[in-house]
Amino acid sequence: MIFPGLLLALFIIGYPVLDLANTSLQEVSRFGQLRGFTGFDNFAEVFADPLFWESLYRTAIWTVTVVGGTLIISLPIAIILNDDFYGRGVARVIIMLPWAISLTMTAVVWRWALNGRAGLLNATLMDMGVLAEPIEWLAEAQLAFTVEIMVGILVSIPFTTTIFLGGLSSLPQDSYEASMVDGATRWDQFRHITLPMMKPFINIAIVLNVIYVFNSLPIIWVMTEGGPANGTDILVTYLYKLAFRFGQLGKASAISLIMFGVLLIFTIIYVALVMRGENDSDAGKDE
Template sequence: MTTTAPGKTLDTVRSPAPPTRHRSLLRKLGPLPWLAPAVLLILGVVVWPVVEMVRTSLRRVDTTGTDHGAAGLLKYRKLFADPRLPDVLTWTVVWTVTVVGLTMVISLALAQLFNREFPGRRITRWALIAPWAASVLMTSIGFRWMLDQVAGVFNRLLLDLGLIDRPQAWLGDAAHAKPWLVLVAVFVSLPFTTYTLLAGLQSVPAEVYEAARVDGASRAQTYRRITLPLLRPAFLVALVVNLINVFNSFPVIWGMTQGGPNTDTATTTVFMYTLRSYDVAESAAMSVVNFAVVIVMVLLFLRVSGRNGEDSR
């Protein structure tokens, strides 16, 4: 309280202290301090390896890791001149389309089944998680042992049933190995895809189906005009994630056949890994090609999902 004149006083209101320099800087930075750990993680785990991968593909690097200087596009020319590459690319396309196609169809059927009430539904839902919870590599090795020509239980079962007269090398040639690879890949892909589609089905409001019944729509019409359109976002997510995972799939093929015999069952990812034993830079070039394909898949997904968002407005 300050006296300004005899008998008169004036309350002095103190103005707030000016913001410190530190607080002012934080205010200017906004959310950047909170995003910094994530940004650093992305730079260290994603961006830096990609940069190193591209740089390695343009160098002469031997199997010991010694850099012998720039190579330009030599390793890319060597890669595309490799006589094994056309067959590897063809099998990669067939592998990806077949596994993803079967996975989506079977998962859609399973999701619709699990979306209904039936005895034992909870147990069957839990059972479906098993392939997802187990290691993919462990599952693949388990199937390889099961199909072993000497000690495999599958051969023993077929012999006991009289379906074959001698043990078969189911993974010894590409013609027999490829269907088994597809089967195992679908088996380990079903849980994620099924639960993604199931979440999409359960997000459809029940009132929509009731309105369709009131309007006299048949089950087929309701499914085609209501269920499938409303399931489209979940379907797209499951489709793209499966495309990327199956295209980049390594444990299934490596655990069962290691891409053999020769490179008959090798996809581009497995082929890339086998190249490291002969030419590290060529292996890096194959990695760059794979990375470019994945980027194209992601861009296509973003474009389709953006168009889907515009259509739903």
């Protein structure tokens, strides 16, 4: 019964990948017309481009910091929202509301708020006496990229918190009751009960967030379009520029295929490591 759905999923995923692979090996006009087989010339041009390696390095920083920051912040939030307190339902709604808003619209709002001349952030900080003069948050590459990472963490929290809340609600309560009888503190419960039992959900959150963040275009594109001077470009914005601004569809297809390969390799390696760790843990328990 699963086979028809699996076959359809393989077709939906497989056909675009095969078509992308074919395009990456062709000379392509800016209108998408295939002009002839060129072999791996597009890949050679991509690997010879310094902007590709800079974007790849920046993509690694972007993915690791956004995913890591999201996990560190989301787990405590989920633990707090999992407790029974007055107004918990309202608090959950407030946390989840940003998830219902378009990521592009969120990025537009942040771009307005971070405007160097009339932005809300500068106005607020100056009214509070924190700043003496406005700051051009998005005019310098390093500062702009740092701000975009913070926005990326903020918009990723609702989804990750939802995953963790689902995991926390499924944990058996008898373990906590037994630990309280033995005099365990909340920190002891977190270290020895919550964290180990939440590992499957943490692993799910890591894989899904890495895939989501690695391919995320709207925040960086809307806020800076990869600028200034390509200083905030990640692979997906670099690819977008090549394809739709410069019409280099062959190179863009090659980068898309490289990104697909990177994510596939990461997922396979991570899942293999997680499964091996679980098997080693089960073997240790049996001994």
